[in-house]
Amino acid sequence: MKRELKIFDKPQNVKRFLVFFYISLVVLLIIDFFIHKHADFPWEGATNFFAVYGFGSCVALIFIAKLLRIFVKRDENYYD
Amino acid sequence: MTNLIPPSAIFIVGALFVPFIKGRLKSVFMLLLPVAAFITLVKMPEGKYWIVHFLDYDLIFGRVDRLSMVFGYIFTIISFIGILFALKVKDDLQHISALLYAGGAVGVSFAGDFFSLYIFWELLAVASTFLILARRTKAAQNAAFRYILVHIFGGLCLLAGIIIYIQNTGTIEFAYIGLGGLASWLIFIGIALNGVIPPLHPWLQDAYPEATVTGAVFLSALTTKSAVYLMARTFPGTELLIYMGVLMTAMPIFYAVLENDIRRVLGYSLINQVGFMMCGIGIGTQLSINGTVSHAFCHILYKALLFMSTGSVLYMTGKIRCTDIGGLYKTMPLTCLFCMVGAASISAFPLFSGFVSKSMIVSAASHGNMVAVWLVLQFASAGVFHHAGIKVPFFTFFGHDSGIRTKEPPLNMLLAMGIAAFLCVAIAIFPRPLYDILPYPVHYVPYTGAHVVGQLQLLMFGALAFCLLILSGYYPPEMRAINLDTDWFYRKGGRLFYYIMDKALNGINRASERVFVGGLAGYLGRVSRDCPTRAALLAMVPAWVISGITGEKLVLKKAGVRAALRTGTSPIGITAAIATIFLVVVFLLM
Structure with missing residues (x-):
C-alpha cells in the first residue's frame, strides 16, 4: 500500500484549518466596507448583506430539510 | 461544405465500427471520433447544410448558427472526455451506446427540421437507456425500464405536438415557437420532460445514480442540456x-x-x-x-x-x-x-x-x-x-x-x-x-x-x-x-393501477366465465341437446295418448324416444316428423 495522507488525522490541523476559515470570514466582513457597489436592489448594496443572506439561507435550508425528512423519508426498500 | 458528413454522423457511423476494432487501435479510433467531429464543427460557417429531400419535405441536418455551435462544441468536448474516462471499459455495449448517444445530442443541436430532430431525440432516449442497463444489476434494470417508459411518454408528447404543428403550419422547419395552442404545449411538455422541469423531473435522480460509472458521465452532460438547447431555441422569453x-x-x-x-x-x-x-x-x-x-x-x-x-x-x-x-x-x-x-x-x-x-x-x-x-x-x-x-x-x-x-x-x-x-x-x-x-x-x-x-x-x-x-x-x-418525490405517483400509482386493473378486468373475466361459459352456454347446450327430444315428444305424446297408450307403456315409449335421439338411432318416421316440425318452426319464425 502506498503512503497515506493523514493531514486531518491530527486535531491541531483541523483546528488550524478552522482558525484560517474563521479569519477569512472576518476579513470578508471587513473588506465589504471598502467595496464600491452599484446594486439593482437597495438591500443588495447594504454592507455584508450577502454574508447574512448566505448564512441565513443555509440555516433555513437545513431546518426545512429536517422538516421535509419527516414527511418524505422511507425505508430503502420502500419501492421493492 | 456539403462534401463533409454531419458531425452527428461521425459519432453514429463510428459507433458501428467499434465492435470490429480491437486493442489499442480501438482506443485511438474512439478518441479520434470526437476530434474529427470537432474539426468539422470548427470548419462550419453559419448557414444550412446537409439538406435531404424526403417525402415532400426538406430535412436539414445542419442548421448552423451561434446557438447550435456552442452546444455542438461542448457536446464534442465532453464526448472526448467521457470516452477517455471510459477507455478501459471492456464492454462494447457501453462504448456503442455512448457514441450513439453523443451523436444524438450533436444531431439535436444542428437539426433544422422537426423530423430529423425527432429521430435524434429518440436516439438520445434509447442509447442512454443502455448506459443504465449496462450496469447489469436488478436495480439498474428496473430504473432503466422506468427511464425509457418516461422518455417514451415525453417523446410521444413531442411527436404529437410536432404532427399538429406541421398540420397547422405546413412546414417541418422550426425556430421560435412560443407557448399558445395545443401543438406548442405538447412540444413544450416533450422538451420539459428531458429538461427535468417539475413535476416531470424524478426520472433523473431515479436513473442516473443507477447508471454505469462511465455512462453517468455522458448522461449528466447530454440529455438535459439538449433540452436546454431546444428550449432556448423554441421557447425563449416564456x-x-x-x-x-x-x-x-x-x-x-x-x-x-x-x-x-x-x-x-x-x-x-x-x-x-x-x-x-x-x-x-x-x-x-x-x-x-x-x-x-x-x-x-x-x-x-x-x-x-x-x-x-x-x-x-x-x-x-x-x-x-x-x-x-x-x-x-x-x-x-x-x-x-x-x-x-x-x-x-x-x-x-x-x-x-x-x-x-x-x-x-x-x-x-x-x-x-x-x-x-x-x-x-x-x-x-x-x-x-x-x-x-x-x-x-x-x-x-x-x-x-x-x-x-x-x-x-x-x-x-x-x-x-x-x-x-x-x-x-x-x-x-x-x-x-x-x-x-x-x-x-x-x-x-x-x-x-x-x-x-x-x-x-x-x-x-x-x-x-x-x-x-x-x-x-x-x-x-x-x-x-x-426520500419520496413525484415519481411516487407512477411507481406506487402504477402498482395501484395494476392492482385495480387486475381486480376489475380479472373480476369481469371471472364473472363472464361464470355467467356465459358456465351458465348461459351450458344452458343453451342443454336446451339445444334436449330440443329434438322435447319437440319429438311434444308431437308424439298426444298421438300416443289418443291411440290409447298411457301409464307404464307411455313412460317406456318416452324413454325409448329419448334414447333413440341421444344415440341418433331414431326410426325414419320420427326423424322425418322432427324435420317437419323444425321446418314448420323455421317457416313460422321467418
Missing part, C-alpha cells in the same frame, strides 16, 4: 419557465441535503443547475440567454467532473453512499482534488467556471427587477454550495473515516478528470473565448469587487452554517433511506 426554473433551483437542494447516495445528490444538484438555465431562458434577454448558454457549457464540464470523481470512488471501492464511505482523501488525493475543483465550479466560487456563467443569469433577474426570483436564485446559489460544494467532497473524501484504503483510479480516468478540471479553471480565469462564442455580444464583466466579495460572502457564510451545524450535531445525519 414566463412560465422563469417560475419553473426558480422552483427547480430551490426544491432539489432540500432533497440533496437528506440524500445518502452521493451520485443521487449530484442528480439533485443537476436539476438545480438546469433550473438556473431554464430561468435564464424564461427571462429571455440577451444577457440571460448568454448566461444560460455559457452556464450549460460550464455545467457540462464541472458536472461531468463531479460524476467522474465520484464514479472513480464507486469504481475503486464499489461503494458510493455517505454511510459507507469517507476519509478517502488519504488514498485518493488527486481524485479528491478534482472533485473539489468540480465542487468549487458548481458553487460558482471566483476563479472557478460557474462564477463567470451563472452570475449572468442572476444579474439578468436583477436587471429585470424580479425581486422574488433574484432572492430564490441567491438562496439556491448558497444551497448548491452547501450540498454539492461541501457535502459531496466532505462526506466522500473527509467526514468519518470509513477505514477503506484504496488507490487512485487508472491513468485514463485521472487524465479525463484532469482535462475537465483544467477547463473549469481556465474558463474562469480566461472567460473571453467562451464569451466570444455565445449567441449575443457579451458586455458582462464578472470580476468586479462587489461581485467577488458578495459571492464569497454568500458561499463562505453558507459554509460557516454547515460547519456550525455539523459541529453542533444538528446537521441531518447520514441515513440509509430514500
Whole structure:
C-alpha cells in the first residue's frame, strides 16, 4: 500500500484549518466596507448583506430539510 | 461544405465500427471520433447544410448558427472526455451506446427540421437507456425500464405536438415557437420532460445514480442540456419557465441535503443547475440567454467532473453512499482534488467556471427587477454550495473515516478528470473565448469587487452554517433511506393501477366465465341437446295418448324416444316428423 495522507488525522490541523476559515470570514466582513457597489436592489448594496443572506439561507435550508425528512423519508426498500 | 458528413454522423457511423476494432487501435479510433467531429464543427460557417429531400419535405441536418455551435462544441468536448474516462471499459455495449448517444445530442443541436430532430431525440432516449442497463444489476434494470417508459411518454408528447404543428403550419422547419395552442404545449411538455422541469423531473435522480460509472458521465452532460438547447431555441422569453426554473433551483437542494447516495445528490444538484438555465431562458434577454448558454457549457464540464470523481470512488471501492464511505482523501488525493475543483465550479466560487456563467443569469433577474426570483436564485446559489460544494467532497473524501484504503483510479480516468478540471479553471480565469462564442455580444464583466466579495460572502457564510451545524450535531445525519418525490405517483400509482386493473378486468373475466361459459352456454347446450327430444315428444305424446297408450307403456315409449335421439338411432318416421316440425318452426319464425 502506498503512503497515506493523514493531514486531518491530527486535531491541531483541523483546528488550524478552522482558525484560517474563521479569519477569512472576518476579513470578508471587513473588506465589504471598502467595496464600491452599484446594486439593482437597495438591500443588495447594504454592507455584508450577502454574508447574512448566505448564512441565513443555509440555516433555513437545513431546518426545512429536517422538516421535509419527516414527511418524505422511507425505508430503502420502500419501492421493492 | 456539403462534401463533409454531419458531425452527428461521425459519432453514429463510428459507433458501428467499434465492435470490429480491437486493442489499442480501438482506443485511438474512439478518441479520434470526437476530434474529427470537432474539426468539422470548427470548419462550419453559419448557414444550412446537409439538406435531404424526403417525402415532400426538406430535412436539414445542419442548421448552423451561434446557438447550435456552442452546444455542438461542448457536446464534442465532453464526448472526448467521457470516452477517455471510459477507455478501459471492456464492454462494447457501453462504448456503442455512448457514441450513439453523443451523436444524438450533436444531431439535436444542428437539426433544422422537426423530423430529423425527432429521430435524434429518440436516439438520445434509447442509447442512454443502455448506459443504465449496462450496469447489469436488478436495480439498474428496473430504473432503466422506468427511464425509457418516461422518455417514451415525453417523446410521444413531442411527436404529437410536432404532427399538429406541421398540420397547422405546413412546414417541418422550426425556430421560435412560443407557448399558445395545443401543438406548442405538447412540444413544450416533450422538451420539459428531458429538461427535468417539475413535476416531470424524478426520472433523473431515479436513473442516473443507477447508471454505469462511465455512462453517468455522458448522461449528466447530454440529455438535459439538449433540452436546454431546444428550449432556448423554441421557447425563449416564456414566463412560465422563469417560475419553473426558480422552483427547480430551490426544491432539489432540500432533497440533496437528506440524500445518502452521493451520485443521487449530484442528480439533485443537476436539476438545480438546469433550473438556473431554464430561468435564464424564461427571462429571455440577451444577457440571460448568454448566461444560460455559457452556464450549460460550464455545467457540462464541472458536472461531468463531479460524476467522474465520484464514479472513480464507486469504481475503486464499489461503494458510493455517505454511510459507507469517507476519509478517502488519504488514498485518493488527486481524485479528491478534482472533485473539489468540480465542487468549487458548481458553487460558482471566483476563479472557478460557474462564477463567470451563472452570475449572468442572476444579474439578468436583477436587471429585470424580479425581486422574488433574484432572492430564490441567491438562496439556491448558497444551497448548491452547501450540498454539492461541501457535502459531496466532505462526506466522500473527509467526514468519518470509513477505514477503506484504496488507490487512485487508472491513468485514463485521472487524465479525463484532469482535462475537465483544467477547463473549469481556465474558463474562469480566461472567460473571453467562451464569451466570444455565445449567441449575443457579451458586455458582462464578472470580476468586479462587489461581485467577488458578495459571492464569497454568500458561499463562505453558507459554509460557516454547515460547519456550525455539523459541529453542533444538528446537521441531518447520514441515513440509509430514500426520500419520496413525484415519481411516487407512477411507481406506487402504477402498482395501484395494476392492482385495480387486475381486480376489475380479472373480476369481469371471472364473472363472464361464470355467467356465459358456465351458465348461459351450458344452458343453451342443454336446451339445444334436449330440443329434438322435447319437440319429438311434444308431437308424439298426444298421438300416443289418443291411440290409447298411457301409464307404464307411455313412460317406456318416452324413454325409448329419448334414447333413440341421444344415440341418433331414431326410426325414419320420427326423424322425418322432427324435420317437419323444425321446418314448420323455421317457416313460422321467418
